[in-house]
Amino acid sequence: MIALALTDSATMLRRNLRRMIRYPSMTITLIGMPIVFLLLFVYVFGGTLGAGIGGPSGGRAEYVNYVTPAIILMTIAAVVQGTSISVAMDMTEGIVDRFRTMAIARVSVLTGHVVGSLIQAMLGIAVVTGVALLIGFRPSAGPGDWLALAGILVLMALALIWLSVALGLASKTVESSSNIGMPLILLPFLGSGFVPTDSMPAALRWFAEYQPFTPLIETIRGLLLGTPIGNSAAIAVGWCVVIALGGYLWSKRLFNRESTR
Known part of the structure; x- marks a missing residue:
């Protein structure tokens, strides 16, 4: 049974990757949006915001280092929005009903979406990080930091992907x-992604400090730039586990409910 599920999941993954290649417009749009935000905030607002943040260099050079972690997280959030759309398309266009008449593992249908979206998210992060490097982003992470960063980004992506799968099914x-x-996509704006939370009004600052994206951003920023992380990493991992588990269980319940109709 496990071998069959793995084989069927690989087949569904190939299906999703081929659809991504044949219809690249969605991928380009989803990855292009974070790049537009990166360029907008660095070149339009970066001089003023960077001077307010301070640091050794100040201005635009300082701000590109500050904002890039938020843009990386926004890239994941943008890609998983495409996952919701793909899942909804499969559920509304009847292809899943056809899959159910075939001798395939039911789990493979959602697994193909999840793994395909994870690959798409990692490619998106690589592209956005490359653009950030071209415009002045200078991380100081060592090999261990990069390895930890890769792990936390995969965990974040899986959490948001499973949530998006559930949203697509719903x-x-x-x-x-x-x-x-x-x-x-909007939550990074209401956290520490673009400006420090201590510059916000009290009520907004409280929300920004306790919403899940702020510890995620602070963890990415700390690993990339060597700034103090504190307990942000533990909180970020906790949020990822909760979101991933909740999204998985919600997706499973919705998919099984549809299967029994």
């Missing part, structure tokens, strides 16, 4: 699935 239409994940 969506009644493809159009609604394209909007339901929008808060995941």
Whole structure:
């Protein structure tokens, strides 16, 4: 049974990767949006915001280092929005009903989406990081930091992917699935991604400090730039485990419910 599930999951993964290659417009759009935000904030607002943040260099050079971790997280959030759309398309266009008539492992349908989205997210992070390096981003991470960063990014991506799969299954239409994940892209703005939380009004600062994306951003920033992380890494891992487990269980319940209809 395990061998069959792995074989079927690999087949579904190839299906999702081929769809990504044949219809690259969604991938380009989802990855292009974080790049646009990166260029906008660095070149339009970076001089002023960077001077306010301070640091050894100040200005735009300081700000690109500060904002890049938030853009990396935003890249994951943008990619998983495409996952919600793909899942909703499969559920509403009847292809899943056809899969159910075939002798395949049911788990492979969602596994193909999850692994395919994870690959897409890692490619998106690589592209966005490359653009950030071209415009002045200078990380000081050592080999151990890069390894830890890779692990935390994969964990973050899996958590948000499983949540997006559940959101796609819960969506009644493809159009609604394209909007339901929008808060995941907006949350970095309401955290420490673009400005320090201590510069915010009290009520907004409280929300920013306790919402899940702030410890995720602080962990990425600390690993890349060597700034103090404190307990952000432990909180970030905790949030990722909770979101991943909740998204997985929700996805499983929704998918099984659809299977029994």
